[in-house]
Amino acid sequence: MNAIAISGADFLREHLRARLTLVLLVAIPALFVVASASVLGEFAAALGGSVAGDSASALGAGWAAAFLAGALGFFQVSSSREADRRLALAGMGAARVAVARISASIVLGVLISVVAFLTLLLSTGVTHPAHTFVAILIFALIYIGIGTLVGSFISGALEGSLTVAFIFLFDAFSGPGMSDSGGIAGVMPTRKAADVLIDAGAGMGSPVGDWIAVGLITLGALALAAAAFWLSARPRST
Amino acid sequence: MAPNTGAGDNSTVRGAVLQASGVEKSFHRGVPPRRRRIEVLKGAGLEVRRGELVGLVGENGSGKSTLMKIVVGLLERDEGVVERSGKLGYCPQVPLLWEKLTVDEHFELFARAYELEAATASAAESLLGELQFERYRSYRIEELSGGTRQKLNLALALMHEPDLLLLDEPYSGFDWETYLRFWEMSERRRDEGMGILIVSHFLSERERLDRIYELRDGRCVEA
Numbered sequence A: 001m002n003a004i005a006i007s008g009a010d011f012l013r014e015h016l017r018a019r020l021t022l023v024l025l026v027a028i029p030a031l032f033v034v035a036s037a038s039v040l041g042e043f044a045a046a047l048g049g050s051v052a053g054d055s056a057s058a059l060g061a062g063w064a065a066a067f068l069a070g071a072l073g074f075f076q077v078s079s080s081r082e083a084d085r086r087l088a089l090a091g092m093g094a095a096r097v098a099v100a101r102i103s104a105s106i107v108l109g110v111l112i113s114v115v116a117f118l119t120l121l122l123s124t125g126v127t128h129p130a131h132t133f134v135a136i137l138i139f140a141l142i143y144i145g146i147g148t149l150v151g152s153f154i155s156g157a158l159e160g161s162l163t164v165a166f167i168f169l170f171d172a173f174s175g176p177g178m179s180d181s182g183g184i185a186g187v188m189p190t191r192k193a194a195d196v197l198i199d200a201g202a203g204m205g206s207p208v209g210d211w212i213a214v215g216l217i218t219l220g221a222l223a224l225a226a227a228a229f230w231l232s233a234r235p236r237s238t
Numbered sequence B: 001m002a003p004n005t006g007a008g009d010n011s012t013v014r015g016a017v018l019q020a021s022g023v024e025k026s027f028h029r030g031v032p033p034r035r036r037r038i039e040v041l042k043g044a045g046l047e048v049r050r051g052e053l054v055g056l057v058g059e060n061g062s063g064k065s066t067l068m069k070i071v072v073g074l075l076e077r078d079e080g081v082v083e084r085s086g087k088l089g090y091c092p093q094v095p096l097l098w099e100k101l102t103v104d105e106h107f108e109l110f111a112r113a114y115e116l117e118a119a120t121a122s123a124a125e126s127l128l129g130e131l132q133f134e135r136y137r138s139y140r141i142e143e144l145s146g147g148t149r150q151k152l153n154l155a156l157a158l159m160h161e162p163d164l165l166l167l168d169e170p171y172s173g174f175d176w177e178t179y180l181r182f183w184e185m186s187e188r189r190r191d192e193g194m195g196i197l198i199v200s201h202f203l204s205e206r207e208r209l210d211r212i213y214e215l216r217d218g219r220c221v222e223a
Helices: A003-016 A019-047 A053-078 A081-092 A094-123 A129-153 A157-174 A183-187 A191-201 A208-233 B064-072 B103-113 B117-130 B146-158 B176-191
Strands: B016-029 B036-049 B053-057 B079-084 B088-091 B164-168 B195-200 B211-216 B219-222
Touching: A003 A019, A003 A053, A003 A081, A003 A094, A003 B103, A019 A053, A019 A094, A053 A094, A053 A129, A053 A157, A053 A191, A053 A208, A081 A094, A081 A208, A081 B088, A081 B103, A094 A129, A094 A208, A129 A157, A129 A191, A129 A208, A191 A208, B016 B064, B016 B164, B016 B195, B036 B053, B036 B064, B036 B079, B036 B195, B036 B219, B053 B064, B053 B176, B064 B079, B064 B164, B064 B195, B088 B146, B103 B117, B103 B146, B117 B146, B146 B164, B146 B176, B164 B176, B176 B195
Parallel strands: B053 B195, B053 B211, B088 B164, B164 B195
Antiparallel strands: B016 B036, B016 B079, B211 B219
């Protein structure tokens, strides 16, 4: 195995060996999906939105994946910043550390999405499995970008996780189906992904334009994450 | 004692593996109107040659670790020149490790970074034996005592036999026997030609060191 594969596997192992992470990996999707059908619908009605039923459950699975991916993305950067920089200085280089970190993050994103998807499948059933899974994965990947970006600017665990939670809450409650607000809500990164996921939950297809938009947003988020990992690991000039 | 603000022209210093001169660094702390600038280094310079064991001492907050991080490349300097040659080994003051990975996994990771390949096993075996922590090789870092973490921290800096070894208070947490063994290891490597710079609080190790710089008022003074 080459250096990137070994370090990527180690970075992944680092998260999967944390028992609490594993518990949350199962508990958060269960909580979001099971609770979301009724609670999200009530919230949406109060905020002027219209999401309900299976669409609300599907959206809950997406938000569960987003929340977990955002938190893990943040801690991937903030908890190992100095150690990653030491490894880069030892000869690995910031670019290879960043590739290993982003690879581990994507694998974590896929794992999180699989758990959220399976929870949704067991809870309400899924009419369009591929459409639904990809939409959930998009939520996770976008939030990996948000979490790592926050982690590259904020090093404190409390401040950083609160910032990720704030972005998540604003994004979730101002998104499509949840409210009728325009303004900044219209430019939140998961807006199109939420449209796609609501369509999947309702058993409908999504317009090609929406898929192109979410594809571009996801690539942008991953590019941001890679840049954040690189910035974090890069040695300073000597 | 005269302030040493520069290490001189590189061509005139034979066998130097590290030369730093005129290094300045300040930090900004607080928010307006209480924002203030703290000057830590005001033109510090030092030099380490092959086969030399050099100490860097100073009071708490004098800037020893800041200078070390600048020399290593972990921190940007405001002004000055730093020149290194050969392979670098760095042992930070606080062990920079991954809590959930094992000792063996750390050796493997750093072996790849140093591109040691086939020599990995023997390099790791030798250091595990030398520092006497073989039995912990399958332990995760979170399961290790402070002293054992520090042994691994040191071993990772040494495993590729660097030309320049930078040690930032490397023996904090060591028991007396390990402390003595650390000095034996350092002296042996110095005799084999390694250039070593050790940051310490104390001047008590004066007799073990070839030269000592004291960091005072942001400048290095050769003691």
